Amino acid sequence: MLKYIYYTLFLCAFSFNSSAQKQSESHQNTSKTQPKLVVGIVVDQMRYDYLTRFYSKYGEGGFKRMMNEGFNCKNNHFNYVPTYTAPGHASIYTGTTPKYHGIIGNNWYEKETKSRVYCADDASVKSIGTADKAGKMSPSRMLTTTFADENKLFTQQKGKTIGISVKDRGAILPAGHTADAAYWFHGKEEGVWISSSFYMNELPKWVEKFNKSKTAKSYLKEWDTFYKIDSYVESGADLNAFEGGFKGKETATFPYDLKSLQDKNGHYNILKTTPYGNNLTTDFAIAAIEGEALGTDAFTDVLTVSYSCTDYIGHNFGVNSKEVEDAYIRLDKDLERFFKVLDKEVGAGEYVVFLTADHGAIDVPAYLESHKIPSGYLNNDERKQKFNDFLVKTYGSTEIVENISNDQIFLNKAKIKALGLKLEDVENAIVAEQMTYPHVSKAYTRTTMISTDFTEGIEDLVQKGFNQKRSGDVMLVNDPAYISYGKTGSTHGSGLNYDTHVPLLFFGKGIKHGETLEKTRIIDIAPTISALLGISFPNAAIGKPLEYVLE
Known part of the structure; x- marks a missing residue:
């Protein structure tokens, strides 16, 4: 019986050592094929x-x-x-x-x-x-x-x-x-x-x-x-x-x-x-x-x-x-x-x-x-004034919008609820209004982004940049080569x-x-x-x- 126990322990030790050796050899073989350093340059x-x-x-x-x-x-x-x-x-x-x-x-x-x-x-x-x-x-x-x-x-x-x-x-x-x-x-x-x-x-x-x-x-x-x-x-x-x-x-x-x-x-x-x-x-x-x-x-x-x-x-x-x-x-x-x-x-x-x-x-x-290529600069002050006038005329207040940034409009959900309005209706109304402004090429609602699966075009790019928890309620896309920037230098x-x-x-x-x-x-x-x-x-x-x- 004692001899059997020693024999069993010997086999376990041998198996463990063999396994460890194989793992070590596997790592060494892998390390030989892998680069020692990855350098990512942006x-x-x-x-x-x-x-x-x-x-x-x-x-x-x-x-x-x-x-x-x-x-x-x-x-x-x-x-x-x-x-x-x-x-x-x-x-x-x-x-x-x-x-x-x-x-x-x-x-x-x-x-x-x-x-x-x-x-x-x-x-x-x-x-x-x-x-x-x-x-x-x-x-x-x-x-x-x-x-x-x-x-x-x-x-x-x-x-x-x-x-x-x-x-x-x-x-x-x-x-x-x-x-x-x-x-x-x-x-x-x-x-x-x-x-x-x-x-x-x-x-x-x-x-x-x-x-x-x-x-x-x-x-x-x-x-x-x-x-x-x-x-x-x-x-x-x-x-x-x-x-x-x-x-x-x-x-x-x-x-x-x-x-x-x-x-x-x-x-x-x-x-x-x-x-x-x-x-x-x-x-x-x-x-x-x-x-x-x-x-x-x-x-x-x-x-x-x-x-x-x-x-x-x-x-x-x-x-x-x-x-x-x-x-x-x-x-x-x-x-x-x-x-x-x-x-x-x-x-x-x-x-x-x-x-x-x-x-x-x-x-x-x-x-x-200067080379006659369609391009230009957005008049944000004029656009903001038009939008504020629309909000006051339609909803009686500009407070229905919390923030406008990164070509996104963030709505005040509490204000919309207090006015007895449906969020989707407000989104659609804002899209329709924004599309009347100069150099707004496209506009999409949050509802559209979470309910439609786009696979190509600018809609697909907007959707892949849309984070349901962090992004706004209306997304805007401007005409090609029209930017919100100063008259000198480039942007993106x-x-x-x-x-x-x-x-x-x-x-x-x-x-x-x-x-x-x-x-x-x-x-x-x-x-x-x-x-x-x-x-x-x-x-x-x-x-x-x-x-x-x-x-």
């Missing part, structure tokens, strides 16, 4: 045609390296509106749309509190690295997981996740809920990278060292074109009527003396509207790779990098400006040095990178008008091609070389990376893996 406000328009100005090691060694999805689009920064970053990394992840704008009207909220603000956390409230941020308003979250769960928290961007939302939303850290740039008089207590109680030593290095200060210098300005034939004249510029400088023309302009332009904040802010982002991302030893063990790490300054430059100077062209020429150089660091620190062929954008941008409508937000068509490049471990004109969607990125890693898709992902991209 270029804020990058239209697809910036790849082709400035192609001759790019070197071989940045954008062209991704195209020549990796896979180029040439017909990649956002499949919802609004095309803003926060929804864009959330959708790229969650594989779903605002309908599910809940980030319906950069800011939105919150019906429960009847107040305007910011996509990443969080009063329950503390700023880390500054006394300013700029650090009181977290991903708590995002309702779903990112592929970075799923990688953390898959690796039992052993794979690191770090998010980096000049903008807080560009760092926080991609990194997800389980990130080890997210860092964003706090300008003003400080010029430092900060975080929040959602992630940590104090900045790591490598971040403190970077902030003390005065790297940010070194970029307060002259901004002139990288190449001779006469060679910038891919963009318009330097002096024109379609650009904003900086306070303290009479014209929006090169060169710009940032040191002398900083006092009138937010001190270190001026860097955000120059390519030097992107240089600073690259510097910090490289410091993070080294400081966090990313991609150096058997567990896949995730680094999310968002280049925000192209957005600020586009908003200020416009799509056709020499400033935008120079920003992309310099960003190409940044990508090249970034990839060289990845080759050295992680190993060439041991990491994977994707590059896309959070939205595109429209040409300055005043510029389009629509469901038209200039806002939805953005680059999508993959390269690195597990990626084929090739290109496609087949339509891909921004929500396909996260499932593709998840499939590459062999992990669960983000929990609300509706995108599909791009099989032809993967080896």
Whole structure:
């Protein structure tokens, strides 16, 4: 009997050891096929045609390296509106749309509190690295997981996740809920990278060292074109009527003396509207790779990098400006040095990178008008006055509407009930009224959004951007190329091609070389990376893996 017990124990031990060995071998085999590091790059406000328009100005090691060694999805689009920064970053990394992840704008009207909220603000956390409230941020308003979250769960928290961007939302939303850290740039008089207590109680030593290095200060210098300005034939004249510029400088023309302009332009904040802010982002991302030893063990790490300054430059100077062209020429150089660091620190062929954008941008409508293209600016004051007159005439009060923002009208349900009205009737009446206004192209009710399943057209895009709990009661769509913005600079937000068509490049471990004109969607990125890693898709992902991209 005793001999039998010993024999049984021996078999159990042997079985356990064999199982453990097989699991260990399985993990080792998996780790050999998986990239050591996933780098997600989002270029804020990058239209697809910036790849082709400035192609001759790019070197071989940045954008062209991704195209020549990796896979180029040439017909990649956002499949919802609004095309803003926060929804864009959330959708790229969650594989779903605002309908599910809940980030319906950069800011939105919150019906429960009847107040305007910011996509990443969080009063329950503390700023880390500054006394300013700029650090009181977290991903708590995002309702779903990112592929970075799923990688953390898959690796039992052993794979690191770090998010980096000049903008807080560009760092926080991609990194997800389980990130080890997210860092964003706090300008003003400080010029430092900060975080929040959602992630940590104090900045790591490598971040403190970077902030003390005065790297940010070194970029307060002259901004002139990288190449001779006469060679910038891919963009318009330097002096024109379609650009904003900086306070303290009479014209929006090169060169710009940032040191002398900083006092009138937010001190270190001026860097955000120059390519030097992107240089600073690259510097910090490289410091993070080294400081966090990313991609150096058997567990896949995730680094999310968002280049925000192209957005600020586009908003200020416009799509056709020499400033935008120079920003992309310099960003190409940044990508090249970034990839060289990845080759050295992680190993060439041991990491994977994707590059896309959070939205595109429209040409300055005043510029389009000068070329006889239908375009223009919305007269919001006139529209508001007409709408108020309608509300008073029809319902006796403007109080029936609580808020108008992000092309949505939020109704006062209590007031409607007190007046003995049916909500659906009020919605329909407002749609009929709005459709009589100049440059309102379409209008949809909340009832329509939750009762009709659209599969194509602008209706489909609006529906995929509609969150039943957070969105308004009437959704408005303006005429193509008509915007609510100043007369200089570009903006975004629509469901038209200039806002939805953005680059999508993959390269690195597990990626084929090739290109496609087949339509891909921004929500396909996260499932593709998840499939590459062999992990669960983000929990609300509706995108599909791009099989032809993967080896």
